[in-house]
Amino acid sequence: EVQLVESGGGLVQPGGSLRLSCAASGFTFSSYWMSWVRQAPGKGLEWVANIKQDGSEKYYVDSVKGRFTISRDNAKNSLYLQMNSLRAEDTAVYYCARAIYSGYEHPELYWGQGTLVTVSS
Amino acid sequence: AIRMTQSPSSFSASTGDRVTITCRASQGISSYLAWYQQKPGKAPKLLIYAASTLQSGVPSRFSGSGSGTDFTLTISCLQSEDFATYYCQQYYSYPLFFGGGTKVEIK
Numbered sequence: 001e002v003q004l005v006e007s008g009g010g011l012v013q014p015g016g017s018l019r020l021s022c023a024a025s026g027f028t029f030s031s032y033w034m035s036w037v038r039q040a041p042g043k044g045l046e047w048v049a050n051i052k053q054d055g056s057e058k059y060y061v062d063s064v065k066g067r068f069t070i071s072r073d074n075a076k077n078s079l080y081l082q083m084n085s086l087r088a089e090d091t092a093v094y095y096c097a098r099a100i101y102s103g104y105e106h107p108e109l110y111w112g113q114g115t116l117v118t119v120s121s
Numbered sequence: 122a123i124r125m126t127q128s129p130s131s132f133s134a135s136t137g138d139r140v141t142i143t144c145r146a147s148q149g150i151s152s153y154l155a156w157y158q159q160k161p162g163k164a165p166k167l168l169i170y171a172a173s174t175l176q177s178g179v180p181s182r183f184s185g186s187g188s189g190t191d192f193t194l195t196i197s198c199l200q201s202e203d204f205a206t207y208y209c210q211q212y213y214s215y216p217l218f219f220g221g222g223t224k225v226e227i228k
Contacts (some may be wrong), residue, residue, distance in 0.1 A: 037165075045157070045165060045208050047217040059215045062122075084177075106156035106212035109176070111164035119223055 002026040002110045004096045009115030016119070021113060022079040022096030030054075030074040031102035036081050038092035039114075046073050048094070049081065050105065063089075086119045093117075123211050127220035133228040138199045142223045144192045144209035153213035156185055156194045159222075160205045166217045168207075169194065199225075 008020040020036070035050035049060045049070040058070050070084040079096055093116050097108035124147040141146050144154065152172040156166035167176045169185035172192055182197040196203055204227055209220040 045159070045210075045219040046136045047210070047219065050217075061216045100167070100170065106153075106217070107167055107170045107210065108165075109167050111166075114164060 002098065004112035006094065006096050006111060006112045006115040009094065009117045011118045011120065012086055013121050014087060014119055017082070017084045018117060020081040020083065020094055020115060020117070021095075021101065024077045024079065024096075024098070026096065027098070028102070029072075029077040033099040033105045034079045035077075035097045035099070035106075035108055036071060037072060037095045037097055037108070037111075038090075038117075039095070040089070040092040043092075046092070051079070052105075053102075083117070086117075088119050091117060091119045122216055123150060123214055125209055125218050125219060125220040127209055129221050129223060130221060131224040131226060134199055135228045136199055136201055140196045140199055140225065142194045142207055142209075142225075144187075144194070144220050145214075146190045146192075146211055149189045150189045150211045151215045151227045152191050153211055154185075154187070155206045155212060156183075157210065157219075158203075158205045159208065165208065170177035172227075174194055 003025045005023045012018050036048040051058050051070045067085045069071045093114040095114045096112040100109040100112040126145045154172045156169040159165045173185045184195045206224045208222050208224045
């Protein structure tokens with residue numbers, strides 16, 4: 001069974017940093033593109049970033065470029081999102097998601113339960 | 122960037138109704154479009170990809186159509202478990218964008 005479990009969310013002050021993790025199991029992690037998608041409270045979905053199987057390609061939404069870094073450790077079956085210079089508008093539930101098929105970038109079929117990041121003083 | 126516009130943003134319907142949700146891309150995206158269903162407090166669920174391919178396990182009352190800039194999601198006979206918010210997403214080019222969502226409520 002495919003499982004994605006996010007962790008690392010919490011309350012952080014504006015300008016602070018946070019590192020999210022996503023532990024993957026039930027599939028060959030190194031064969032899939034992985035993504036982060038977020039959802040602000042009461043709002044719609046926003047794609048944040050994704051990363052190729054070997055980490056050689058990464059893409060970001062403009063609003064997080066230069067502040068967020070997506071990475072992965074295939075030996076640990078883990079996906080990460082390093083978030084720096086956090087702003088109030090980054091407050092959201094952050095989902096880790098896996099592409100539908102190995103070799104495909106999108107769409108995202110499997111999703112974690114999400115982890116809440118709150119940016120507030 | 123290719124933006125997605127969904128309509129309507131919300132509406133009320135009854136069990137058994139046929140409902141259609143539309144999604145328009147700001148530029149042509151061929152058939153690189155997915156539809157998701159989301160219920161409160163839950164992660165999104167993939168319903169349709171490549172504009173019209175039904176994801177395995179999704180009931181056949183769901184269908185998708187369109188290509189280029191105009192797409193539709195149709196639920197042929199609305200069931201109680203279908204009351205949710207629906208999102209389209211283009212994956213033709215980066216950055217990826219979702220539509221604003223369509224909330225289907227009980228009449």
